[in-house]
Amino acid sequence: xxxxxxxxxxxxxxxxxxxxxxxxxxxxxxxxxxxxxxxxxxxxxxxxxxxxxxxxxxxxxxxxxxxxxxxxxxxxxxxxxxxxxxxxxxxxxxxxxxxxxxxxxxxxxxxxxxxxxxxxxxxxxxxxxxxxxxxxxxxxxxxxxxxxxxxxxxxxxxxxxxxxxxxxxxxxxxxxxxxxxxxxxxxxxxxxxxxxxxxxxxxxxxxxxxxxxxxxxxxxxxxxxxxxxxxxxxxxxxxxxxxxxxxxxxxxxxxxxxxxxxxxxxxxxxxxxxxxxxxxxxxxxxxxxxxxxxxxxxxxxxxxxxxxxxxxxxxxxxxxxxxxxxxxxxxxxxxxxxxxxxxxxxxxxxxxxxxxxxxxxxxxxxxxxxxxxxxxxxxxxxxxxxxxxxxxxxxxxxxxxxxxxxxxxxxxxxxxxxxxxxxxxxxxxxxxxxxxxxxxxxxxxxxxxxxxxxxxxxxxxxxxxxxxxxxxxxxxxxxxxxxxxxxxxxxxxxxxxxxxxxxxxxxxxxxxxxxxxxxxxxxxxxxxxxxxxxxxxxxxxxxxxxxxxxxxxxxxxxxxxxxxxxxxxxxxxxxxxxxxxxxxxxxxxxxxxxxxxxxxxxxxxxxxxxxxxxxxxxxxxxxxxxxxxxxxxxxxxxxxxxxxxxxxxxxxxxxxxxxxxxxxxxxxxxxxxxxxxxxxxxxxxxxxxxxxxxxxxxxxxxxxxxxxxxxxxxxxxxxxxxxxxxxxxxxxxxx
Numbered sequence: 001x002x003x004x005x006x007x008x009x010x011x012x013x014x015x016x017x018x019x020x021x022x023x024x025x026x027x028x029x030x031x032x033x034x035x036x037x038x039x040x041x042x043x044x045x046x047x048x049x050x051x052x053x054x055x056x057x058x059x060x061x062x063x064x065x066x067x068x069x070x071x072x073x074x075x076x077x078x079x080x081x082x083x084x085x086x087x088x089x090x091x092x093x094x095x096x097x098x099x100x101x102x103x104x105x106x107x108x109x110x111x112x113x114x115x116x117x118x119x120x121x122x123x124x125x126x127x128x129x130x131x132x133x134x135x136x137x138x139x140x141x142x143x144x145x146x147x148x149x150x151x152x153x154x155x156x157x158x159x160x161x162x163x164x165x166x167x168x169x170x171x172x173x174x175x176x177x178x179x180x181x182x183x184x185x186x187x188x189x190x191x192x193x194x195x196x197x198x199x200x201x202x203x204x205x206x207x208x209x210x211x212x213x214x215x216x217x218x219x220x221x222x223x224x225x226x227x228x229x230x231x232x233x234x235x236x237x238x239x240x241x242x243x244x245x246x247x248x249x250x251x252x253x254x255x256x257x258x259x260x261x262x263x264x265x266x267x268x269x270x271x272x273x274x275x276x277x278x279x280x281x282x283x284x285x286x287x288x289x290x291x292x293x294x295x296x297x298x299x300x301x302x303x304x305x306x307x308x309x310x311x312x313x314x315x316x317x318x319x320x321x322x323x324x325x326x327x328x329x330x331x332x333x334x335x336x337x338x339x340x341x342x343x344x345x346x347x348x349x350x351x352x353x354x355x356x357x358x359x360x361x362x363x364x365x366x367x368x369x370x371x372x373x374x375x376x377x378x379x380x381x382x383x384x385x386x387x388x389x390x391x392x393x394x395x396x397x398x399x400x401x402x403x404x405x406x407x408x409x410x411x412x413x414x415x416x417x418x419x420x421x422x423x424x425x426x427x428x429x430x431x432x433x434x435x436x437x438x439x440x441x442x443x444x445x446x447x448x449x450x451x452x453x454x455x456x457x458x459x460x461x462x463x464x465x466x467x468x469x470x471x472x473x474x475x476x477x478x479x480x481x482x483x484x485x486x487x488x489x490x491x492x493x494x495x496x497x498x499x500x501x502x503x504x505x506x507x508x509x510x511x512x513x514x515x516x517x518x519x520x521x522x523x524x525x526x527x528x529x530x531x532x533x534x535x536x537x538x539x540x541x542x543x544x545x546x547x548x549x550x551x552x553x554x555x556x557x558x559x560x561x562x563x564x565x566x567x568x569x570x571x572x573x574x575x576x577x578x579x580x581x582x583x584x585x586x587x588x589x590x591x592x593x594x595x596x597x598x599x600x601x602x603x604x605x606x607x608x609x610x611x612x613x614x615x616x617x618x619x620x621x622x623x624x625x626x627x628x629x630x631x632x633x634x635x636x637x638x639x640x641x642x643x644x645x646x647x648x649x650x651x652x653x654x655x656x657x658x659x660x661x662x663x664x665x666x667x668x669x670x671x672x673x674x675x676x677x678x679x680x681x682x683x684x685x686x687x688x689x690x691x692x693x694x695x696x697x698x699x700x701x702x703x704x705x706x707x708x709x710x711x712x713x714x715x716x717x718x719x720x721x722x723x724x725x726x727x728x729x730x731x732x733x734x735x
Contacts, residue, residue, distance in 0.1 A: 035128065035216040035350050036324065037277040039209075039264055040342065042091070042220070043257055044084060044137060044168075044227040047287025047295060048317050049302030050254055058298050059251045060237070063262030064281060067323040071279075072331045072366060077320030078338040079285045082309050083386050084227075085112055085165050087284040087339070088139050092120040092154070094343035094358030097383035099471035102140065107387045107719060110603035110638060111141030111165055113149035116575070119355050119476045121343040122155030122218060127477065127571040128352040131212040133158035135204050136222030137168040142602070145180030146555075146578060152179055153576070156220065160204045161197075168224045171197050171231040196233050198223055202260050206267050213271040216350070223260060226253035228290035246292030265323075278324040278349065278367065282339060286315040289390045296392070305444045309393045311384050311407040311416050312444050328367050336409070337363055338380050353502035353566050355476045356534065379410040381466035385422060400432070408462050412439035413452075415459040424467065428460055435459070475499030475537060477573035478511070478562035482544075484644060485580050485598055485708050489548035493524065495541040496560035496575065500532040506564035506571070507531045511540045514559040520545040532564060546581065553583040553596075585648025585707075591633040592730040598644040598708070603723070607643055608636035624728045625662045626696040631728035636661070639673045639715040639723040644708060647732065652704045656730040658687055658713075659696025664724040669693060672717030673725045679706035689716050690725060703732065 048054055051061045053068035080090030081097050089095075089102035089112065097103055102112030114120070122132045134156040140149045143163045151159040160178050162168040172193040175184045187194030201223050208219060230249025237255070238248045261281060268274040287300035288308045295307060306312030320337065322328050340360035347354035348364040365372040384405040394401040397418070404419040417431040435449035435456050449456050475497060482494035496513065500506050509532045515521045526540030544558075555578050562573045583596045593609045600607045624634040635643060658675040665671075669692050677685035677699065684706075687697045703709060709732075713725045 034276055035130075036327075037209075037217050037219075037268075037273060038125070038130075038346055038349070039219045039221060039277060039279045041261055041264065041279065041281045042088070042136075042222045043281070043283040044222070044224045045285060045288040045308055046226060046254065046257070046283035046319065047298075047300035047302070047307075048304055048314065048319055050226075050283075050287060050298065050300050051258075051319050053321065054319050055302050056298065056300075059254045061254060061258040063258045063265065064321065067261065067265070067279065067281065068321045070325065070330060071321055071323035071328045072333055074320035074322070074337050075332060075334045076336045077282060077318055078336070078380060079283065079316050079318045080338060080340050081382060082285050082311055082315040082384050083388070084284045085139055086383070088222075089114065089118075091284070091339045091342055092122075093118050094121070094340050094355070094360035095471065096338070096340055096359045096381045096466065098381050098467040099359060103383055104385050105387065106141075106165060110640075113140050113142065114154055115148045116153075116479060117473050117475075118154065119473075120154045120156075121346050122151075122220065123477065123573075124155075124343060124347050124352050124354050125216075125218045125350050126155050126157070127573050128350050128569065129216065129572075130350065131158075131215055131217040132156045132220075133205075133208045133218070134161070134220045134222065135159075135208065136161045136201050136220075137224045138163050138222070139165045139168060141165070143167065143177075145177075147601075150180070158208060161201065161222070162224070169227065169229070171224070171229070173197060176200070193233070198225060198256055198260060202263050205260075205264060209264070209267050210271065213273050218346070219264075221260075221264065223257060225257040225260070226250055226288075228288055228293065230291055230293060232256065243297065244292060244294070247294055247297055250293045251298070275324075275326045278322065278328070280342070281319070281321040281323075283318040285318065286310070289392050303443055306396050307390070307393045309384065309386055309388060309390065309401060310396050311382050311405050312396060313414075313438070313442065314396075315393070316382055316407075322367055324367060327369070329369075333366055335363065335366060335374060336377060336380065338377065351567070351569060353500075353504065353506070353571060355474065355501050356503045357474050357501065379408055379462050379466075381463070382407040383467070385424075406463050406467075408459050408466065409438070410459065410462065412437055413455055413459060414438050414444070415456065415463065416444075417460075417463065428464070433460065474501035474535065476501040478560050478575045480513075480558060480560040480575040480577045482558055482577045482579055485582055485646065486544075486546055488546050488551045488581065491543050491545040493541050493543055494558055494560075494577070495539065496562070497537050497539045498532070498562040498564075498573070499537040500534055500564070502566075503534055504566065505531050505533050506566055509538045509562065509564040511538060512561050513540075513542050514561070515544055516546075516556050518547050518551075538562075551581055553581055555580050582646035582648070585646050585650045586732060586734055587650060589731070589733050592643075592645060592711075592727070592732065593633050593635055595645065598646050600641075600643045602641045603638040607641065609634070624726045626657060626659055626726075626728065627662070631657065633730070634726050634728040635711070635730060636724065636726045637713050639713045639725065641711075641713045641725075643711045645711075647703060647706050647709050649705050649707050650734050651706065651709075651732040652702070652735045653733040654699065654701045654703045654709070654730070655733075656699040657696045657728040658699055659690050659694075659725065660692045660722075661696075661724065661726040661728070664722055665692035667724075668722040670717075670719065671722035671724065672715070672719070673723050674714050674716045675699075675725065675727070676712040676714070677701050677703075678710040678712060679703055680708050696728070699727075699730075 052065040081087040134151045230246045235248040287295040301314035304314035306314030344362040348362040365374040436444040675687040
């Protein structure tokens with residue numbers, strides 16, 4: 001008898017590339033004109049073979065298996081990366097790893113982030129009136145409220161969970177975030193394990209669905225299951241299995257994920273909205289082996305080769321189940337479906353405009369009755385540059401786990417190649433190139449590169465063409481620009497640009513601006529337009545004057561709202577800009593660490609005052625030293641950082657010492673940064689390359705008449721690791 005692995009491998013080969021059509025069903029949730037509710041349940045490190053529906057025999061997943069029987073099961077779905085941060089960024093934005101805003105997990109430094117130019121599927125659906133929530137793991141920094149990478153700024157009205165990648169490794173955390181507020185969980189403080197986070201996530205998801213049952217909603221449900229550690233309140237049905245503790249915990253985590261999916265379905269049914277709701281269940285990459293988990297015990301990658309961090313199929317092919325009673329009929333499809341297709345698919349289902357410069361293609365035809373076929377990708381691309389290594393993944397990569405790697409798939413052919421180190425720019429002949437025929441060999445057992453030179457050359461060209469050092473996006477929706485700092489009684493301007501970067505024209509575009517109570521506003525440029533063709537924009541500038549008196553130092557919000565008609569429907573976009581009214585300017589000589597800043601952005605944690613330890617909070621009192629010389633006043637930052645001060649034109653001189661301090665030098669000599677001083681938008685000083693070996697640089701800058709002073713530290717060696725930098729004894733003279 002063949003083994004289960006051999007059976008599944010043979011089945012995959014027999015299916016080839018022909019998708020099985022879904023059984024036609026009455027589209028009760030779609031043809032009545034109601035836009036579908038959408039739940040995207042994203043697991044963390046769930047392997048292709050971890051569910052019973054995909055062949056799992058040791059771990060029980062009855063609820064998800066039932067969804068797979070009732071809905072459509074995808075056999076060739078792909079994450080966009082082999083590790084979580086880049087995979088999630090691509091899922092949200094519809095861009096593959098050669099274009100995405102986050103392409104790597106953090107290398108011990110600051111975390112990759114999304115920005116105002118990154119349009120997520122939440123922003124796309126919110127424009128059509130969807131209520132939106134992200135509950136669970138967000139996975140992008142920084143861990144701060146009201147910044148461009150926060151889920152509230154990327155289209156999610158409701159957020160509850162972990163902001164950063166690292167924090168999500170805790171199943172009994174001391175705190176979570178609710179929108180912009182950090183919510184303490186005192187029962188977990190001091191190592192106690194009172195509150196299991198998945199229970200909180202489940203209750204919050206139930207509450208969101210219940211509250212918005214009568215309006216279209218998008219729930220992006222992102223538990224950290226079954227990511228390491230295998231931390232679980234108890235191992236339940238697996239307690240007596242003859243496995244190690246980590247494997248028992250992992251199995252329990254997968255079953256707990258299953259019960260979370262079941263809870264969502266039960267809530268939908270209780271509210272009577274299951275026929276109006278599409279549920280997608282998938283994973284961000286292949287199975288992990290961290291914390292002592294043995295994925296081979298569970299055959300977690302099914303018939304596939306590789307694990308998390310590998311670009312072989314086991315590292316990137318993931319389960320994908322689509323369930324929508326009455327609309328998605330029972331089916332199995334082997335359409336090659338990357339998760340970058342989620343954004344355009346949801347946009348089509350919601351009849352919402354989407355950016356036309358994404359890499360994903362809509363698979364909506366597979367999820368709705370009718371004769372239409374989902375378009376197929378010409379090719380798929382993956383990129384891997386990761387600091388992590390585990391034994392099985394390293395062995396599969398033949399020791400090359402910590403070098404840069406790429407993969408591409410076109411039709412039946414799959415190429416994987418490894419650079420000599422971490423330099424993607426080396427000539428093609430220096431890469432180690434492998435070629436596989438997935439139709440004949442889905443387990444990637446035989447490299448056929450030598451016998452197919454033309455195919456290898458074509459795929460090498462695709463690998464090169466798929467990468468862009470900087471992927472410049474078209475504007476989409478509305479973007480608002482305004483000064484960071486404004487003064488009481490002094491007029492300033494704000495400009496909103498409303499851009500149609502979709503594939504269809506919009507009509508009746510309109511822009512309006514909301515300012516704080518008591519502030520005067522009037523348009524100074526811009527004119528109405530009847531329509532916005534694809535690629536065109538509507539721009540308006542306003543003059544705004546804050547009150548002369550009674551306005552304290554603080555942060556204020558401007559909000560631009562843009563509306564238009566997309567076919568028969570209205571779409572609405574908004575953009576917010578935080579502006580500051582400053583604290584008083586210094587009137588006597590002072591150290592910058594002794595006065596409040598207007599704004600501070602730091603690549604890793606808070607800006608530290610009088611400290612050189614990037615992991616400690618501000619004000620912990622550790623002195624800053626360079627070469628054994630100690631300074632008692634200073635500011636510790638990690639590239640990229642910007643600290644802004646209001647000098648009000650009162651100061652005449654800035655002096656400081658800037659460099660990579662002794663604390664950071666003891667950690668590693670790898671840091672490399674540059675420091676700059678800017679005054680009112682003009683660069684006044686640039687340090688050149690700063691390293692631990694090169695020592696600090698003196699700063700002595702004329703700041704006469706400068707109202708807004710900005711201290712900037714940039715990465716200077718293409719790696720943000722060990723880039724902690726200090727401005728020591730930063731002092732301004734006031735004449």
